[in-house]
Amino acid sequence: MDKLRRILRSTGFVNASSSVLAILVGLVFGFVIMLISNPAQAIQGFGIILKGGFSGGARGIGQTLYYAIPIIMTGLSVGFAFKTGLFNIGASGQFTVGAFTAIFIGIKLNSLPAPLHWIIALLGAMLAGGLWALIPGLFKAYLNVNEVISSIMMNYIGLFAVNYAIKHPALKTAPTIFDTTMNLTSNTAPTSILPKSFLSYLFPGSTVNIGIIIAILIAVFMYFVLNKTTFGYELKACGYNKHASQYAGISEKRSIVLSMVIAGALSGLGGGLVYLSGPNGRRYKVLDLLLADGFAGIPVALLGLNNPLGIIFAGIFIAFITIGGEYLQSLDFVVEIIDIITAAIIFFSAFALVFRGFIQKMLKAEELAVSLDDNHSSLRRQNSGKETGGEK
Amino acid sequence: MDYVIEMLGITKSFPGILANDNITLQLKKGEIHALLGENGAGKSTLMSVLFGLYKPELGIIKKSGVEVIIKNPNDANELGIGMVHQHFKLVHNFTVLQNIILGVETTVRGFLEMEAARKKVIALSEQYGLKVDPDALVENITVGMQQRVEILKMLYRDNEILIFDEPTAVLTPQEIEDLMAIMRDLTKEGKSILFITHKLNEIKAVADRCTVLRKGKCIGTINVQDTTKEEMSEMMVGRRIDLTLDKGEANAGExxxxxxxxxxxxxxxxxxxxxxxxxxxxxxxxxxxxxxxxxxxxxxxxxxxxxxxxxxxxxxxxxxxxxxxxxxxxxxxxLAHIPEDRHKHGLILDYTLEDNLILKQYFNPEYQKHGLRLLPKIHSYAEGLIERFDIRSGQGAITLTRSMSGGNQQKAIVAREIDYNxxxxxxxxxxxxxxxxxxxxxxxxxxxxxxxxxxxxxxxxxxxxxxxxxxxxxxxxxxxxxxxxxxxxxxxxxxxxxxxxxxxxxxxxx
Incomplete structure (x- = not known):
């Protein structure tokens, strides 16, 4: 009993259960929207969403993991910045420049041998994302410009700069980057495509490749950096209390710049991982629209409570729901409604923090009741043995 | 007896602690009654019970001999109980007058009626010698003045029982004397005052009687005139305290x-x-x-x-x-530095106690290797400091600093700064x-x-x-x-x- 109570009260359990509770509320809300929009097929549709990535069998699970790669990376990016006291809303721009750099290297440097080619492409993507975040980082550290504003601006600069570069005449020479007829980027060289390794046996027919393994390893690495290194200790200290960090002799400016660069590199790597997945993977579409992957990172980070390990699960869950939404098209649901439903579920999932406070409060109340029970007998004993004081 | 407020046999517990254990406090009409106790002795809990913020497990509250039930602060207000909090609750970009009437505004057809309020405030400030400019912005007046605004707020609401929570912590010596005079004037006009403090000089200066709490228990109620400061401090702490320090001659070197x-x-x-x-x-x-x-x-x-x-x-x-x-x-x-603001500079409140104790040394080769933190060493270092400096906390070295008492937070800073030699x-x-x-x-x-x-x-x-x-x-x-x-x-x-x-x-x- 005591052991159970201790487990129930451990922070890990409280965190996990609050995320689960947030998801449940989100699902109920999504179901309500389905009931309103299409009452006849609501229950059937809800079943499809719940089955999510599972309805496609092994291939479906593989697709879920593939969808999870970019949002795990942007989730890590946002979550890492949060932990260090920064709000990186520029994940979309960093993701975009990372994607472009990977595609550029993947197409243009086609003389490189296989593993080297995609490794260099990924490193390029990280570097580009990091540089893109360096600018708001420097502005924040040295000129006290709010990183939210500057990184939103960097999102647009990134998007339009990439679109401009892709169509630029200088890049028209073979091998071309832009596939004019499809309005997409061309396929990258076979040497630049991430290997599927054993995943092709596990999830036959799906697009998933070792990108998911890389994403998970990076998440574990980030967890390690944040919790076990002096570097992570310094960064978190600045995030929690910059005055006390300054007092302790930690350079706040250095911490801000470094955490922005790392956050940017994570987003940039996400862009690289997604766009180096071969002909069945995603290709970059030239649109005047910010990529949603960057913004999806925010609910992923919130649902994972900014914990890198939590973010792995949060990313996979949100990919799972998104795929479930796509299967919903087999029923009579309008595409827009499907987007609203998945968005509602994700929206509520981001409330994990609120639910954590709620669960902690409930546990406290229960603890109080228990301790009152324990104390009750002793209270009575003390009271009966004593006269009221002060009545002199 | 003409007690205006009686709290009889109040018992209130929280997980792991008995915050108030059968405490009795009786406030006479027109007296200044001090409530003395160390941090964590249960003073705040007792006052929260009086304000209806906590419901006691045992005990009753009487107003002028009649039992009352106080469920929330509004009930307390209706019974004429008012409080000046340690941290003032004022709107900074409002004027003094606006702050005073906030919550009890008089309106005519939906519009604010300020003139009557202004007259009442001016009359009150003259009656009690509380000089303030009703049209000054609160952010522009001194801390001492802000406290007067808080007192006027209570008077404006016709409160009869005034509670002062550590009112002198933020004042200069001169302002403290003014406050003492104001408190005496208030009791002359028939108000009754509960004065929460741990400063013995101030109790000696103004209080009539004093109730001492220690570790949630009521140690007793004494007449201030018949008791020395040493006796009071002994009641409060439970052992003899040297109020004067014997430190010997300084031996200044280079x-x-x-x-x-x-x-x-x-x-x-x-x-x-x-x-x-x-x-x-x-x-x-x-x-x-x-x-x-x-x-x-x-x-x-x-x-x-x-x-x-x-x-x-x-x-x-x-x-x-x-x-x-x-x-x-x-x-x-x-150089070591015990900073003025322990929450702003001294501690990272969301870090554990051990992470705070290592704050100035985490980078030393003793506690890290190639950038990896040597967590067991950090932990045992923290445990050592906790024992030597008697830092008390719920879960030892892994307690979140935010959850510790102010005194123990300060001890942690002192320990860290001194130990770093x-x-x-x-x-x-x-x-x-x-x-x-x-x-x-x-x-x-x-x-x-x-x-x-x-x-x-x-x-x-x-x-x-x-x-x-x-x-x-x-x-x-x-x-x-x-x-x-x-x-x-x-x-x-x-x-x-x-x-x-x-x-x-x-x-x-x-």
Whole structure:
């Protein structure tokens, strides 16, 4: 009993259960929207969403993991910045420049041998994302410009700069980057495509490749950096209390710049991982629209409570729901409604923090009741043995 | 008996602690009744019960002999109970008058009716000698004035029972005297006052009776006139406390900290500029900077420790000029700093106790290898400090600092700064907001450091502290040092005159 109570009260359990509770509320809300929009097929549709990535069998699970790669990376990016006291809303721009750099290297440097080619492409993507975040980082550290504003601006600069570069005449020479007829980027060289390794046996027919393994390893690495290194200790200290960090002799400016660069590199790597997945993977579409992957990172980070390990699960869950939404098209649901439903579920999932406070409060109340029970007998004993004081 | 409020046999527990154990408090009409106890003795819990914020498990509350049930603060207000909180609850960009009527505005057809309110406020402030300008913005008036606004708020609501929660913590010595006079006037007009404090001098000065709490228990209610301060402190702490410190002669050695012609401009809003400050602190002595709050003490500490840039002059530690050096470099050359604001600078409240205790040493090879934190070593180091300095917390080294009491948070900072074996320790108001036991403890630590040959610069607003533990006193006024004294050769009154700027004399540099 005591052991159970201790487990129930451990922070890990409280965190996990609050995320689960947030998801449940989100699902109920999504179901309500389905009931309103299409009452006849609501229950059937809800079943499809719940089955999510599972309805496609092994291939479906593989697709879920593939969808999870970019949002795990942007989730890590946002979550890492949060932990260090920064709000990186520029994940979309960093993701975009990372994607472009990977595609550029993947197409243009086609003389490189296989593993080297995609490794260099990924490193390029990280570097580009990091540089893109360096600018708001420097502005924040040295000129006290709010990183939210500057990184939103960097999102647009990134998007339009990439679109401009892709169509630029200088890049028209073979091998071309832009596939004019499809309005997409061309396929990258076979040497630049991430290997599927054993995943092709596990999830036959799906697009998933070792990108998911890389994403998970990076998440574990980030967890390690944040919790076990002096570097992570310094960064978190600045995030929690910059005055006390300054007092302790930690350079706040250095911490801000470094955490922005790392956050940017994570987003940039996400862009690289997604766009180096071969002909069945995603290709970059030239649109005047910010990529949603960057913004999806925010609910992923919130649902994972900014914990890198939590973010792995949060990313996979949100990919799972998104795929479930796509299967919903087999029923009579309008595409827009499907987007609203998945968005509602994700929206509520981001409330994990609120639910954590709620669960902690409930546990406290229960603890109080228990301790009152324990104390009750002793209270009575003390009271009966004593006269009221002060009545002199 | 004509008790206006009686709290009989109040018992209230929280997980793991019995915050109030069968406490009885009876307030007579027209008296000032002090509630004395250390931090964590249960004073706040008892007052929260009176305000309906907590429901006691046992016990009843009577108003003028009739049992009442107080479920929330509104009930308390209707019974005429009002409170001045330790941290004022005022809207800063509202005027005094707007703040006073907030929540009880009179309106005519939906429009505010201010004239009647203004007349009542002016009448009240004249009746009780609470001089304030009703049209001044709260952010522009002094802390002492803001407190008067809080008192007027209670009077405006016709409260009969006034609770003052640690009202003197934020005031200057002169303001404290004014407040005491106001409190006496209020009781003459028939108000009854509950005065929560842990300062014995103030209880001696104004209170009629005093109820002492210790660890949630009621130790007793005494007549203040018949009881000495020593007896009261013994009741409060449970053991004999030395109110006077026996510290022996100073044995000053070579200079450790030298400040030469230090100048800072007031770049930020609200910063006092420092004007040509020079002094020296030697090994084995405690030098104290005395002054009224806001005369440049914080700026001096920031300038010496590196939290603020200086615009002229030099700061030397062990003969080495550190004026342009980083904070880390200054710390490494032997400077330790117990900061004024322990929540802002002293601690990372969301870190555990052990992570805070290692804050100045985490980068030492002893506690990290190639950037990897040696967690078991950090843990055992923290456990060592916790034991040696008797830092109490719920879960030991892994307690979240935020959940610790103020006294233990301060002990953690003192432990960290002392253990790091500095040559010069700069302590800024190290005992602010602490109870007698913790103050005694910190004073003893400072003196022990002095006796072991460390140089100590103490910046304090408490004159008792200045007189008791310093070996030399420097008085700061408007950003300048206006006098240097030996505590044995000067009275508190005379020191007060220098602090208020009405006297100044040439300082013997160095």
């Amino acid at each position: 200079p450790v900290l030298e400040v030469r012609n230090l100048v800072t401009a007031s770049r930020e809003h609200g910063r006092k500029p420092l004007k040509d400050i020079s002094f020296t602190v030697r090994r084995g002595e405690i030098v104290c900077i005395a002054g009224i709050d806001g005369n440049g003490q914080s700026e001096l500490a920031y300038a010496v420790t590196g939290l603020m840039q200086i615009d002229g002059g030099q700061v030397l530690i062990n003969g080495q000029d550190v004026s342009k050096k980083s904070i880390r470099a200054r710390n490494l050359s032997g 500095p040559d010069i320790l700069i302590a800024v108001q190290p005992t602010r907001g602490l109870d007698v036991g913790a103050i005694e403890y910190i004073h003893k630590q400072l003196i022990a450091q002095r006796n072991s040959g460390k140089a100590i610069l103490l910046i304090s607003l408490e004159l008792d502290e200045v007189m008791n533990i310093s070996d030399r006193i420097l008085v700061i006024y408007e950003g300048s040092i206006v006098g240097e004294f030996n505590p044995k050769d000067i009275t508190v009154q005379e020191l007060g005159l220098y602090m208020a700027g009405s006297k100044a004399r040439e300082v013997n540099h160095g």
